[in-house]
Amino acid sequence: PYTGPRVDEILQKRKRFLGPSLFYYYQKPLNIVEGKMQYLFDENGRRYLDAFAGIVTVSCGHCHPDVVNAVIEQTKLLQHATTIYLHHAIAEFAEALAAKMPGNLKVVYFVNSGTEANELAMLMARLYSGNHGMIALRNAYHGGSAGTIGLTALNTWKYPIPQGEIHHVVNPDPYRGAFGPDGARYAKDVQDHIDFGTCGKVAGFIAETFQGVGGAVELAPGYLKMVYDIVRKAGGVCIADEVQSGFGRTGSHYWGFETQGVIPDIVTMAKGIGNGLPLGAVVTTPEIASVMAQKIQFNTFGGNPVCSSGGLAVLNVLDKEQRQKHCADVGSHLIEHLKALQKSHEIIGDVRGRGLMIGVELVTDRELNTPAKSETTAIFEKLKDLGVLVGKGGLHGNVFRIKPPMCFTKEDADFLVDAIDYALSGM
Numbered sequence: 061p062y063t064g065p066r067v068d069e070i071l072q073k074r075k076r077f078l079g080p081s082l083f084y085y086y087q088k089p090l091n092i093v094e095g096k097m098q099y100l101f102d103e104n105g106r107r108y109l110d111a112f113a114g115i116v117t118v119s120c121g122h123c124h125p126d127v128v129n130a131v132i133e134q135t136k137l138l139q140h141a142t143t144i145y146l147h148h149a150i151a152e153f154a155e156a157l158a159a160k161m162p163g164n165l166k167v168v169y170f171v172n173s174g175t176e177a178n179e180l181a182m183l184m185a186r187l188y189s190g191n192h193g194m195i196a197l198r199n200a201y202h203g204g205s206a207g208t209i210g211l212t213a214l215n216t217w218k219y220p221i222p223q224g225e226i227h228h229v230v231n232p233d234p235y236r237g238a239f240g241p242d243g244a245r246y247a248k249d250v251q252d253h254i255d256f257g258t259c260g261k262v263a264g265f266i267a268e269t270f271q272g273v274g275g276a277v278e279l280a281p282g283y284l285k286m287v288y289d290i291v292r293k294a295g296g297v298c299i300a301d302e303v304q305s306g307f308g309r310t311g312s313h314y315w316g317f318e319t320q321g322v323i324p325d326i327v328t329m330a331k332g333i334g335n336g337l338p339l340g341a342v343v344t345t346p347e348i349a350s351v352m353a354q355k356i357q358f359n360t361f362g363g364n365p366v367c368s369s370g371g372l373a374v375l376n377v378l379d380k381e382q383r384q385k386h387c388a389d390v391g392s393h394l395i396e397h398l399k400a401l402q403k404s405h406e407i408i409g410d411v412r413g414r415g416l417m418i419g420v421e422l423v424t425d426r427e428l429n430t431p432a433k434s435e436t437t438a439i440f441e442k443l444k445d446l447g448v449l450v451g452k453g454g455l456h457g458n459v460f461r462i463k464p465p466m467c468f469t470k471e472d473a474d475f476l477v478d479a480i481d482y483a484l485s486g487m
C-alpha cells in the first residue's frame with residue numbers, strides 16, 4: 061500500500077511552491093498514486109474508472125507493459141545524446157510515424173509537447189507562405205505559449221499580451237454554432253475574414269478536427285474541405301492539430317482530419333503519441349520542410365532515445381491490439397447508450413462524438429441550450445464519488461468529456477452510463 065505524502069500535505073506544498081495559476085479537479089482533489097490500463101488508484105487504494113486518460117493522453121492504457129519495457133530497456137542503455145549523433149530509435153520512430161500518414165506527409169520533426177508542435181507548425185506556415193496572418197477557430201485550444209496563446213480562442217486561457225495577427229473565425233459547431241450544421245456557411249466566414257480582415261493573403265489555417273478543450277466538438281460536415289480550398293487560394297497552408305484526435309481514437313479513422321476527407325499540409329501531434337511520455341511531433345511535406353533548412357532547427361530533447369523507443373512501442377501496441385477498431389466498437393456502444401440516457405434526462409442537451417472522443421453537454425433549457433454550469437459541477441463531483449473520472453470542458457464548463465484510455469471496454473462503458481444515470485437521477 062501507498063505510504064507517501066497525502067492530499068493535505070501535497071496540496072499545501074503545491075500552494076507554497078508551485079504557481080498559483082495551477083488548477084485542480086474536484087473540491088477535495090485526488091492524490092493519484094498508481095495507474096493500470098483504464099484504472100487509476102488513489103492514496104487509499106480506491107480504484108477509479110478513468111474516462112479522461114490524463115486529458116486524452118494515455119492511449120494504450122496506464123503503464124502499458126510494452127511501453128514501460130521499451131522505456132526501461134532504453135533508459136538502461138542510453139537516455140540522451142541529442143541529434144548531433146545518430147541513434148536508431150528516432151529514425152525508426154520517424155519511419156513508423158510517416159507510414160501512418162497519407163499523401164506526401166513524410167517529414168517528421170520531434171518536439172516535447174503539443175504547444176511546441178503548434179509553435180513549430182505556425183513558424184513553418186509563416187516561412188513557407190511568406191505571409192503572417194493565421195486563421196484559427198473560435199473555441200480552439202492549441203497551447204499556452206506566447207505564440208500559441210494567440211491561436212487558442214477561449215478567454216479562460218488567454219493572457220492579455222500581444223497575440224500577433226490571428227483571425228478567429230466562427231466556430232463550425234453543429235450544436236451551438238450560429239449556422240447549425242451548415243458547413244458551407246461557416247466556410248464563407250473564412251472567406252470573409254480573408255477578404256475583409258487581411259491583405260488577401262494568409263500564412264495558414266489551423267484547426268483541431270475534434271475540439272477537445274472546447275468540449276468535444278466535431279466540426280460541421282464538409283467544413284474542412286471547403287476551408288482548405290479557400291485558405292490555399294489565399295496562399296496559406298492547412299494545419300491539422302491531432303493532439304487529441306489522432307492515433308485511431310475516433311474509431312472510423314486513424315486521424316481526425318480523415319473524417320473530413322482532407323489531407324493537411326502540416327499535422328501536429330502530442331499527448332496520445334507517447335501514452336504519457338513528454339513527446340510531440342510535426343509532420344509535413346518535403347517541400348515545406350525545405351524552407352526550414354535555411355537555418356538550423358534544433359530541439360535538445362526532441363526525439364530523444366527514451367521517448368522515441370516509447371513512442372514506437374505505442375504505435376506498435378495500437379496496431380497489435382487493433383485499438384482503432386476497438387474504439388469504433390466500444391465508442392458506438394457507449395454513444396448509443398448515452399443517447400438512450402438523453403431520452404430520460406431532460407438536462408442532457410447533446411450527446412456527440414466518434415469512437416472514444418465523446419462529449420455530453422448539459423443544459424437547463426433544451427430550446428435555448430442554456431449551459432447547466434452548477435449542475436455539471438455537482439454531477440462531476442458525484443461521478444468521482446461513484447468511482448468514475450470524466451473530463452469537463454467547453455467555455456461554460458458544462459460538457460463532460462469522455463475520452464478514456466483506448467483499452468476501455470463495453471463493460472466499462474456500461475458502468476459509466478449507469479453512474480451518469482444514477483448521478484443525474486439524484487439531482
Ligand code: PMP
Nearest residue numbers: 173174175201202203272303330
Ligand atoms: N492542441 C490541443 C488540441 C490540445 O488539446 C492541447 C493540450 N490540451 C495542446 C495542443 C497543447 O498541448 P501541450 O499541453 O502538450 O502543450
